[in-house]
Amino acid sequence: MAEKTALTFFCLMLPFLAAILAPSAIGRLGHAASWVLALAPFFAFLHFLTFLPEIADGGVVTGGYAWVPSLNLSFSWFLDGLSLTFALLITGIGTLIVLYSGGYMKGHPQQGRFICFILLFMGAMLGLVVSDSFLMLFVYWELTSITSFLLIGFDHEREAARRSALQALVVTGLGGLSLLAGLIFLWNMTGVTQLSLLVNVDDTLRNSPFYLAALLLLLGGAFTKSAQFPFHFWLPNAMEAPTPVSAYLHSATMVKAGVYLLMRLNPVMGGTAAWEILLPFFGGVTLIAGTLLAIRQTDLKLMLAYTTMASLGLLVMLTGFGTPHAVEAAVLYLVAHSLFKGALFMVAGLVDHESGTRDVTKLGGLRGDMPITFAAALLAALSMGGLPLFLGFLAKEEIYYALAHGDLRSILFTLVAIVGNGLMFVIGFAVALKPFLGPHVETPKHAHEGPLLMWLGPALLATFGLFGGILSSATHRFISTPMASAVAGEPTLVEITTIPHIGMPLLLSIVTVAFGVLVYLKLDQARDFMVRVLAAIGSGPDRGFDHFVAGLVRISVAVTRVVQPGRLEIYITVTFILLALTLLVPPFVYGELPDMPQWPSDVLFHEWAFFVLAVIGLVAVLRASDRLTAIVSLGIQGFAVAVIFLLFGAADLSFTQFMVETLSVVILALVMTRLRLSPRDHRPLGQLLFDTVIAVSCGLGFALLLMKSTQLPFNTALTEFFNAYSKIIAHGANVVNVIIVDFRGTDTLGEIAVVMITGLAVLALIRVRLRNPLPETADTQVESPVKEPAR
Incomplete structure (x- = not known):
C-alpha cells in the first residue's frame, strides 16, 4: 500500500x-x-x-x-x-x-x-x-x-x-x-x-x-x-x-x-429546487447559444469551439436535470465528447498545418491528399452526430431516455436537446466532410497527409469512440457504471447497448438526425441567416468585457488621483486620521474607557526631573525656530523617556530606545542636510489647529489604550512559557535575548531587514546630486550642488 x-x-x-x-x-x-x-x-x-x-x-x-x-x-x-x-x-x-x-x-x-x-x-x-x-x-x-x-x-x-x-x-x-x-x-x-x-x-x-x-x-x-x-x-x-x-x-x-x-x-x-432550476436553465441556454453561434462560423476551430461550449451546456443541463438516467447520460456524453472533439480539433489543426487555411469555405477535395485524416474526421463526426455503433450514439439515446417525459419541463428541455444535438450534427459533419469532399480547391499550401505524430492522435481517439460503443459492456463495466455511481452518490448500473431499441429515444434520435441533415444541406443559408441575426443583436458579452475592463481602468485612474495625489503631506494626514479613529472610536462606542489612574505619590526627585525634561523637550520641539533645533529637541525628549525606562527597571527597553533615538536623530540630521535647516514651517492658523487636533487625538488614543491595557489582569502564560523553555529549547539563560533571537527570530530578521533597507535608502538620498537647481518652495527648499554661472 x-x-x-x-x-x-x-x-x-x-x-x-x-x-x-x-x-x-x-x-x-x-x-x-x-x-x-x-x-x-x-x-x-x-x-x-x-x-x-x-x-x-x-x-x-x-x-x-x-x-x-x-x-x-x-x-x-x-x-x-x-x-x-x-x-x-x-x-x-x-x-x-x-x-x-x-x-x-x-x-x-x-x-x-x-x-x-x-x-x-x-x-x-x-x-x-x-x-x-x-x-x-x-x-x-x-x-x-x-x-x-x-x-x-x-x-x-x-x-x-x-x-x-x-x-x-x-x-x-x-x-x-x-x-x-x-x-x-x-x-x-x-x-x-x-x-x-x-x-x-x-x-x-x-x-x-x-x-x-x-x-x-x-x-x-x-x-x-x-x-x-x-x-x-x-x-x-x-x-x-x-x-x-x-x-x-x-x-x-x-x-x-x-x-x-x-x-x-x-x-x-443536488436534488434541490435551486439545483434543478439553475443548472438546466443555464446549461440549456448555453447549449442553444453555442450551436447557433457555431453555425455562424467558417473557421474550423471556431466552429468546434462553439460546439464545445454547447456540449458543456448539455453536460451542465443533464447534471442538474434530476431524473435517474440524466446522470448516466451525462457521464456517457462526457467521455464520448472528449474522444470525438479531441480528434476533430486535431483534424482541424492537421488541415490548417498541411493546407495553410482553416476557412471551410476555402477548402475542398482533400480526401485523396489526406486519406487518414479524412477517415479519422469521419469516424469522429459519426460519434458526434450520435449514429449507431459509436459511443456518441449511446450518449444521445440515454439523453433522450432521461429527458423524454410527459411534463412541460421535460418537453421543453427535450426540444432544447433535439435542436442542440441536431446543430452539433451539422457542425461535426461540416468539419469532417466539407474540407475533404467535393471539387479540389486551391489552398495556400500543397496539401498532403501529415506526419505520424499528427494523425496518430485523431485516429486513435476516433477509433476509441467506435470501440467504446461496440464494446459497450466493457465500457460500462470499467468506465460508465463506476462514474455514474460516483456522480449519483449511489450504485448505478448503466446497461444501454448499440442495438437500437424501438421507442421514444430512438424516434427522437431519428428526428435529430433528420433535422441535422436538413440544416447541413442548407448550411450556407443558415450561416447567412445567423450573420444577419447577430448583426441585428449587436455587441455581446465579448464586447461587454472590453467595456468592463476599460471602465475599470478609468475608475482606477480616478480613484488613484484621489488617494494617490503625490503629496506626502496628504498621505501622512490621512494615515494619522485613520489611526486616531481606530484608537478612539471603539472605546467610546463600546464603553471600554479606562479608569483614570491615581497620581503617584512615591515618585523620587530625580525621576520627576526626567519627566520634566521630557516635557521640556516636547515644548522645545513645538517652539523650535528652525528644523535643526526641532531635531535636537526631539532627541532630548526621546533620551529622557529612555532614562525613565531605565529607572523603572526596563533596562533592555531603555537601551533599545537609546539606539532608536540616536539613529533617528542622525538619520534625520543627514536627510535635513539636503534642505535648508534655518527656516521654520509657517502654517495658517486653520491648518495649525487641524494638525493639532489630529496629533492630540493620536496621543490621547495611545494613552487610553495603554491605560486600559495596564488595568487588565496580567496574563502570565507567555512569561511562564518563556521562563520554562528558554533554557531547555534555546539553551539561553537571558530570556529576553532568547525571545528576540530564537522564538521571534524571523520577526527580528525582518526588523533588521527594514532598518537595512531604510539605511540604504537614506544613503542613496544623501548621495544624490541634482543636475539642475529646483525652485524653492515654502515647504522644502533644495540646495543644488550645481552653481549657476554668473550673469
Whole structure:
C-alpha cells in the first residue's frame, strides 16, 4: 500500500518533472524528444489503469500526506469512478497531445517552451481531478488558470493572443475566487475539508440556511471555468492558442473542470429546487447559444469551439436535470465528447498545418491528399452526430431516455436537446466532410497527409469512440457504471447497448438526425441567416468585457488621483486620521474607557526631573525656530523617556530606545542636510489647529489604550512559557535575548531587514546630486550642488 501511495504521488508530480526537462530535451533530442516526453503522461496513464478493477468493483482509493495537521490540511487524493475517468482522459489524451505537439510545432523556435506549458497544465489538471483536500483542489484549480493563460498567450507577439489570454485569466480567475469562498462555506457548514468526507454528510448541506449562498458561489467557479452563459465568450477567443492547446484544454480537459466540480457535488448538493432550476436553465441556454453561434462560423476551430461550449451546456443541463438516467447520460456524453472533439480539433489543426487555411469555405477535395485524416474526421463526426455503433450514439439515446417525459419541463428541455444535438450534427459533419469532399480547391499550401505524430492522435481517439460503443459492456463495466455511481452518490448500473431499441429515444434520435441533415444541406443559408441575426443583436458579452475592463481602468485612474495625489503631506494626514479613529472610536462606542489612574505619590526627585525634561523637550520641539533645533529637541525628549525606562527597571527597553533615538536623530540630521535647516514651517492658523487636533487625538488614543491595557489582569502564560523553555529549547539563560533571537527570530530578521533597507535608502538620498537647481518652495527648499554661472 505504501509503495502504491508513493507511486501515485510520483505520477502526480511526473508531468511537472517532464515540464522542467522539456526545453532541454527538445534542444538535445530534436524530433525524437516528443516520444521521450510523452512517456511521462503515458506512464501515469498506465498507473491509473491499474485502479480500474478495484474502482469497477465499487471501491475507492485514497492516499496522501499530512501537510498542516493542526489545521487538518493535507496533500491527499481521492479516486473513484469520476476522478479516475478524468485522470485517464487527462493522461491518455495528454500523451497523444504531446506527440501531436511534436509534429505541429516542429521547427518552431519555442517548441520546448510550448511543450513545457502543456505538461505544466497537464499536471495541474490531473491534480485538480484527483484532489481530496479543499485547499489542494483550489491550488490546482488556480494553477490550471495560470497555465492556460500561458498557453493561450503563447504567441505573445500578437495582440489578439494577449487579449484572449488576459480575458481567460480574468474570467476564470474571478471564478476561482468565487470557488474559494464557496469551499470556505462548505468547510464551515460541514466541518470537513476533504471531498471523500463531504460525500458522507447526507443532507447537512441541503438543509443549511447557507445552502443557496454556497451554491451560487460554487456555480460562479464552475460556470466561469466551463464557459457557461454569460461567461462563455472567453472560450472561443481562446482559439488564438495553437491547435494542440485547443484540442487538449478546450475540448477534453480544462473546460470540463467546472462540470467535474458539479458532478462531484451532485450527491450532496443536488436534488434541490435551486439545483434543478439553475443548472438546466443555464446549461440549456448555453447549449442553444453555442450551436447557433457555431453555425455562424467558417473557421474550423471556431466552429468546434462553439460546439464545445454547447456540449458543456448539455453536460451542465443533464447534471442538474434530476431524473435517474440524466446522470448516466451525462457521464456517457462526457467521455464520448472528449474522444470525438479531441480528434476533430486535431483534424482541424492537421488541415490548417498541411493546407495553410482553416476557412471551410476555402477548402475542398482533400480526401485523396489526406486519406487518414479524412477517415479519422469521419469516424469522429459519426460519434458526434450520435449514429449507431459509436459511443456518441449511446450518449444521445440515454439523453433522450432521461429527458423524454410527459411534463412541460421535460418537453421543453427535450426540444432544447433535439435542436442542440441536431446543430452539433451539422457542425461535426461540416468539419469532417466539407474540407475533404467535393471539387479540389486551391489552398495556400500543397496539401498532403501529415506526419505520424499528427494523425496518430485523431485516429486513435476516433477509433476509441467506435470501440467504446461496440464494446459497450466493457465500457460500462470499467468506465460508465463506476462514474455514474460516483456522480449519483449511489450504485448505478448503466446497461444501454448499440442495438437500437424501438421507442421514444430512438424516434427522437431519428428526428435529430433528420433535422441535422436538413440544416447541413442548407448550411450556407443558415450561416447567412445567423450573420444577419447577430448583426441585428449587436455587441455581446465579448464586447461587454472590453467595456468592463476599460471602465475599470478609468475608475482606477480616478480613484488613484484621489488617494494617490503625490503629496506626502496628504498621505501622512490621512494615515494619522485613520489611526486616531481606530484608537478612539471603539472605546467610546463600546464603553471600554479606562479608569483614570491615581497620581503617584512615591515618585523620587530625580525621576520627576526626567519627566520634566521630557516635557521640556516636547515644548522645545513645538517652539523650535528652525528644523535643526526641532531635531535636537526631539532627541532630548526621546533620551529622557529612555532614562525613565531605565529607572523603572526596563533596562533592555531603555537601551533599545537609546539606539532608536540616536539613529533617528542622525538619520534625520543627514536627510535635513539636503534642505535648508534655518527656516521654520509657517502654517495658517486653520491648518495649525487641524494638525493639532489630529496629533492630540493620536496621543490621547495611545494613552487610553495603554491605560486600559495596564488595568487588565496580567496574563502570565507567555512569561511562564518563556521562563520554562528558554533554557531547555534555546539553551539561553537571558530570556529576553532568547525571545528576540530564537522564538521571534524571523520577526527580528525582518526588523533588521527594514532598518537595512531604510539605511540604504537614506544613503542613496544623501548621495544624490541634482543636475539642475529646483525652485524653492515654502515647504522644502533644495540646495543644488550645481552653481549657476554668473550673469
